[in-house]
Amino acid sequence: MTAGDTREKIMAAARLTVQDRGYSGLSFRELAKDVGIKSASIHHYFPNKGNLGGALARRYTADFEDYLEGVLAGSSDPAACIRKYADVFRTTLQNQNRMCLGGIMAAEHSELPAEVRDEVVKFGEMNVRWLAKALSLRKDADAVPHRALAIFAAIEGAQLVARSRGDVSVYDAIVQAYRASGLVP
Amino acid sequence: MTAGDTREKIMAAARLTVQDRGYSGLSFRELAKDVGIKSASIHHYFPNKGNLGGALARRYTADFEDYLEGVLAGSSDPAACIRKYADVFRTTLQNQNRMCLGGIMAAEHSELPAEVRDEVVKFGEMNVRWLAKALSLRKDADAVPHRALAIFAAIEGAQLVARSRGDVSVYDAIVQAYRASGLVP
DNA sequence: GCTTACCTACCTATCGTCAGGTAGAATTAT
DNA sequence: ATAATTCTACCTGACGATAGGTAGGTAAGC
Numbered sequence: 289m290t291a292g293d294t295r296e297k298i299m300a301a302a303r304l305t306v307q308d309r310g311y312s313g314l315s316f317r318e319l320a321k322d323v324g325i326k327s328a329s330i331h332h333y334f335p336n337k338g339n340l341g342g343a344l345a346r347r348y349t350a351d352f353e354d355y356l357e358g359v360l361a362g363s364s365d366p367a368a369c370i371r372k373y374a375d376v377f378r379t380t381l382q383n384q385n386r387m388c389l390g391g392i393m394a395a396e397h398s399e400l401p402a403e404v405r406d407e408v409v410k411f412g413e414m415n416v417r418w419l420a421k422a423l424s425l426r427k428d429a430d431a432v433p434h435r436a437l438a439i440f441a442a443i444e445g446a447q448l449v450a451r452s453r454g455d456v457s458v459y460d461a462i463v464q465a466y467r468a469s470g471l472v473p
Numbered sequence: 474m475t476a477g478d479t480r481e482k483i484m485a486a487a488r489l490t491v492q493d494r495g496y497s498g499l500s501f502r503e504l505a506k507d508v509g510i511k512s513a514s515i516h517h518y519f520p521n522k523g524n525l526g527g528a529l530a531r532r533y534t535a536d537f538e539d540y541l542e543g544v545l546a547g548s549s550d551p552a553a554c555i556r557k558y559a560d561v562f563r564t565t566l567q568n569q570n571r572m573c574l575g576g577i578m579a580a581e582h583s584e585l586p587a588e589v590r591d592e593v594v595k596f597g598e599m600n601v602r603w604l605a606k607a608l609s610l611r612k613d614a615d616a617v618p619h620r621a622l623a624i625f626a627a628i629e630g631a632q633l634v635a636r637s638r639g640d641v642s643v644y645d646a647i648v649q650a651y652r653a654s655g656l657v658p
Numbered sequence: 659g660c661t662t663a664c665c666t667a668c669c670t671a672t673c674g675t676c677a678g679g680t681a682g683a684a685t686t687a688t
Numbered sequence: 689a690t691a692a693t694t695c696t697a698c699c700t701g702a703c704g705a706t707a708g709g710t711a712g713g714t715a716a717g718c
Contacts, residue, residue: 294663294664308583309583309584310497310580310581310584312495312497312498313497313583313584315706315707315708316707316708316709317706317707317708325663325664325665326664326665326666327708327709328664328665328666328667328709328710329663329664329665331708331709331710332662332663332664333663335709336708336709337708337709385582385583387580390637391580391633392580393637394633394634394636394637395495395572395576395577395580395581395633395636396495396580397570397636397637397639398493398494398498398570399494399495399498405637408637409637409638412634412637412638431650431653434646434647434649434650434653435650435653435654437634437643437646437647437650438627438631438646438647438650438651438654440634441627441630441631441633441634441635441647442623442626442627442630442631442651442656443630444630444633444634445625445626445627445628445629445630445631445633446623446626446627446630448576448579448580448626448629448630448633449579449597449622449625449626449629450626451579451580451582452575452578452579452582452590452593452594452597453594453597454582458622461619461622461623462619462622462623462626464619465616465619465620465622465623465656466623466627466656468616468619468620469620469623469654469655469656470654470655470656471627471650471651471654471655471656479697479698500672500673500674501673501674501675502672502673502674510697510698510699511698511699511700512674512675513675513676513698513699513700513701514697514698514699516674516675516676517696517697517698518697520675521674521675522674522675
């Protein structure tokens with residue numbers, strides 16, 4: 289097997305599980321079964337669950353940031369960029385009613401080891417930073433940092449509510465209302 | 474002990490725990506310790522965890538609805554009513570960084586028994602119904618149902634993000650931005 | 659020969675749940 | 689009025705399942 293392959297498989301499977309069942313719902317035994325190894329072997333790559341959770345969130349943030357930078361590089365229209373941003377959360381919902389890793393982990397805040405909590409905060413900060421950049425593409429934009437934070441929170445909330453209903457069209461309706469109100473460009 | 478007193482104590486303690494650690498974080502043994510009885514005794518009042526969770530969410534919805542009806546009875550200004558609505562979520566955060574029961578349970582969607590899921594949906598529906606009533610106090614209000622849904626989602630998201638940061642002022646900043654954008658009256 | 663990448667086997671802790679018991683209050687029968 | 693019965697509100701003590709984690713072994717590759 290290629291070097292680092294198993295580690296990647298573990299992270300990929302773990303991410304999908306956490307996005308569905310949360311960090312608390314992630315178990316080494318089930319994860320090992322998904323990957324095709326034994327649970328003890330996961331400890332070869334991640335000494336403990338907190339370490340795995342932290343790595344997961346860090347990677348999630350990095351991957352998302354990469355994608356978003358690409359979006360920003362390909363368009364200078366805030367509305368178009370933020371539409372693509374919202375589409376990511378929509379796609380996640382469509383993927384078997386999954387949630388944003390940062391969102392589901394935020395809800396689990398009090399059950400999280402410190403190293404995971406820190407990464408969840410960083411994920412949020414990255415989102416807000418990017419949204420602020422996207423908003424700033426329009427020269428007359430004002431109150432950018434607060435508005436970026438609000439859009440991030442609103443999108444997370446839309447996903448949360450839509451997930452509880454098990455209905456992507458609820459997400460669409462909410463985001464549409466955000467646009468109608470002027471919150472989202 | 475007064476009849477029904479223990480049952481009420483169980484529900485009160487369980488509600489606080491779930492608002493902090495989620496439905497998955499609620500254990501019969503810890504709950505029993507909080508109440509001052511043995512874990513097996515909880516089954517005398519609630520046959521199983523799903524039943525307790527359902528009862529919890531139902532009560533949470535009813536209590537909140539009672540409060541909100543009072544708000545609507547005391548004012549005919551949408552902005553004032555919805556400010557009081559948002560203040561409830563703020564107070565919850567101030568109560569040791571707790572979350573709305575409906576919000577935290579929504580994140581746990583895939584781990585929830587059907588009877589709890591149903592109550593979570595009903596909680597959301599009640600919120601949206603009330604927000605629609607509050608918005609309709611202004612005669613020229615339009616797109617009321619969608620806007621009500623959007624406000625509910627946005628407030629839940631604001632609470633989620635603020636909780637992950639452990640900072641109520643983040644909630645305040647987000648809600649302020651909602652108002653500035655026109656989403657929230 | 660040492661490292662890497664696994665494995666088996668086990669540990670301790672905790673989970674929801676249940677069978678069965680008990681003291682006392684309430685109800686019913688005589 | 690008293691005795692018999694049943695109900696309420698708990699208890700003890702255990703069940704099987706599952707959790708994260710660890711010690712130590714093995715087989716392959718450099």
